[in-house]
Amino acid sequence: MKTAALDTPVITDADFQKFREFFYRKTGIQFDDGKRYFVDKRLIERIEATGSDNFRQYFVGLRFETKGEELQALVNAMTVNETYFFREQYQFECLVNSMMDEVASRRKAGQRIRIWSIPSSTGEEPYSIAIYLLERWPRINDYDVEILSSDIDTQVLQSAQRGLYTPRSIANLPKPYLNKYFKEQKDGQWLISRDLVDAVEFSRVNLSDVNDTRKFRDIDVIFCRNLLIYFDDLSRRMAAEAMFDALRPGGFVCLGHSESMSRISSLFTVRRFPDAMVYQKPLEGGA
Amino acid sequence: MGLKKTSDNVGLRKIAARDYGRDGHGLLEQLQDPDVSTRRWAARDLVQHPNLMRELCERLPQEPELSVREVMFTTLSQVGGAAVVSGLLPLLRSEDANLRNGAIETLSGLPDEVAGSIDGLLKDSDVDVRIFTLNLLGDLRHPRVVEWLGQALRLDAHVNVVAAALEVAAEVGSDALLPAVKSARARFASDPFIGFAADLAEQRIQGS
Numbered sequence: 372m373k374t375a376a377l378d379t380p381v382i383t384d385a386d387f388q389k390f391r392e393f394f395y396r397k398t399g400i401q402f403d404d405g406k407r408y409f410v411d412k413r414l415i416e417r418i419e420a421t422g423s424d425n426f427r428q429y430f431v432g433l434r435f436e437t438k439g440e441e442l443q444a445l446v447n448a449m450t451v452n453e454t455y456f457f458r459e460q461y462q463f464e465c466l467v468n469s470m471m472d473e474v475a476s477r478r479k480a481g482q483r484i485r486i487w488s489i490p491s492s493t494g495e496e497p498y499s500i501a502i503y504l505l506e507r508w509p510r511i512n513d514y515d516v517e518i519l520s521s522d523i524d525t526q527v528l529q530s531a532q533r534g535l536y537t538p539r540s541i542a543n544l545p546k547p548y549l550n551k552y553f554k555e556q557k558d559g560q561w562l563i564s565r566d567l568v569d570a571v572e573f574s575r576v577n578l579s580d581v582n583d584t585r586k587f588r589d590i591d592v593i594f595c596r597n598l599l600i601y602f603d604d605l606s607r608r609m610a611a612e613a614m615f616d617a618l619r620p621g622g623f624v625c626l627g628h629s630e631s632m633s634r635i636s637s638l639f640t641v642r643r644f645p646d647a648m649v650y651q652k653p654l655e656g657g658a
Numbered sequence: 659m660g661l662k663k664t665s666d667n668v669g670l671r672k673i674a675a676r677d678y679g680r681d682g683h684g685l686l687e688q689l690q691d692p693d694v695s696t697r698r699w700a701a702r703d704l705v706q707h708p709n710l711m712r713e714l715c716e717r718l719p720q721e722p723e724l725s726v727r728e729v730m731f732t733t734l735s736q737v738g739g740a741a742v743v744s745g746l747l748p749l750l751r752s753e754d755a756n757l758r759n760g761a762i763e764t765l766s767g768l769p770d771e772v773a774g775s776i777d778g779l780l781k782d783s784d785v786d787v788r789i790f791t792l793n794l795l796g797d798l799r800h801p802r803v804v805e806w807l808g809q810a811l812r813l814d815a816h817v818n819v820v821a822a823a824l825e826v827a828a829e830v831g832s833d834a835l836l837p838a839v840k841s842a843r844a845r846f847a848s849d850p851f852i853g854f855a856a857d858l859a860e861q862r863i864q865g866s
Binding site for chain 1: 660703832
């Protein structure tokens with residue numbers, strides 16, 4: 372259906388319901404009624420971009436296209452690629468309150484614990500992990516903790532190593548941490564401490580490319596949040612398998628709040644900690 | 659202690675020459691290695707040997723470890739092609755649900771390759787194979803899905819197959835299926851479940 376005046380496609384309640392169920396099945400992302408305007412706007416954009424006459428025609432094309440290109444375009448339109456310090460903080464709480472202690476219990480003092488943050492994006496996540504460990508994990512000085520961080524985009528890796536952030540990016544940081552680890556610049560941006568930059572090993576990695584990922588091993592905790600939603604089913608499975616082989620037995624994976632490993636792969640088991648639910652490589656059988 | 663950077667990459671796996679371009683038949687042998695990780699890596703690296711997919715399919719029922727099987731299915735999905743389809747179709751008859759579901763999921767990702775087999779599968783003498791084929795159609799992105807579903811709804815003689823077809827029809831939601839749904843209801847007029855499933859399919863298709 373199109374409006375006569377503006378020739379703009381209309382999304383009916385039934386269309387929205389049908390789309391919402393389909394999108395959830397494909398991505399695990401659930402839109403509630405409050406997101407109706409957001410969803411309608413982007414759906415209409417995609418209907419117009421593909422030259423479809425109406426929702427029904429677009430939806431049939433979406434369901435039966437062989438290559439999944441339009442689904443990918445739709446996922447990109449429906450997800451907001453934004454990051455900031457201490458985003459989805461409950462998982463960092465889980466890291467310092469539960470996961471690190473469990474990992475350390477299997478390691479002697481002085482041994483190495485390795486964390487991999489992918490995608491690095493512009494560095495907010497790996498630096499948040501570093502700050503959390505330094506500030507909130509009491510046993511940080513008993514172990515060598517390595518933070519590896521990777522992204523497919525070399526420009527964002529360079530930006531991460533520059534460590535310059537907008538006020539919006541650091542808005543969620545507690546003031547004492549901001550003062551301790553950042554310096555305000557004349558232009559209002561904030562420069563992160565070189566000590567933190569030097570503590571993170573950045574590298575370019577395509578998580579779907581086995582030749583990129585095979586060199587990662589003995590990882591204890593992987594943060595891979597809000598990345599797999601951009602992948603198609605097969606690439607998601609390949610990424611999950613790459614993470615499985617990169618982890619030590621008993622290692623953990625943290626995904627974004629709208630992502631579910633159970634929908635991607637049966638390799639991992641679910642672990643429910645007080646702060647968060649994460650995924651774990653079994654201690655036995657998967658070595 | 660504390661945070662430490664691995665600037666010399668000592669933390670990363672050193673890539674031995676054997677890790678790349680490994681001999682295909684050597685990889686097939688490694689699929690029988692007692693070490694699970696070795697078998698998983700062999701299954702993954704076989705992606706570079708598309709000519710060995712038949713052998714990889716044959717190995718699937720013998721592989722006891724699910725994490726290895728999962729990688730085997732991923733490799734088969736990546737490579738695709740006629741050998742993968744013909745190697746996986748026999749698994750639709752397997753008693754092992756994991757194998758069967760893995761085969762259905764992999765085949766559903768190969769729409770162009772599997773399309774040529776669907777007509778035959780929908781006429782298979784085994785009712786379960788016809789039902790699994792309909793499960794496959796539910797996830798298959800192919801322009802003939804509606805036609806195949808219509809065929810099962812109008813022609814299949816087994817009530818369980820028609821019930822499965824109605825379930826998939828409700829999900830696919832194409833107007834073109836409405837006459838076939840009506841036909842299925844008429845053919846099994848005395849079966850209350852078919853009536854219920856047909857009502858549901860019509861409601862979903864009409865968007866009410």
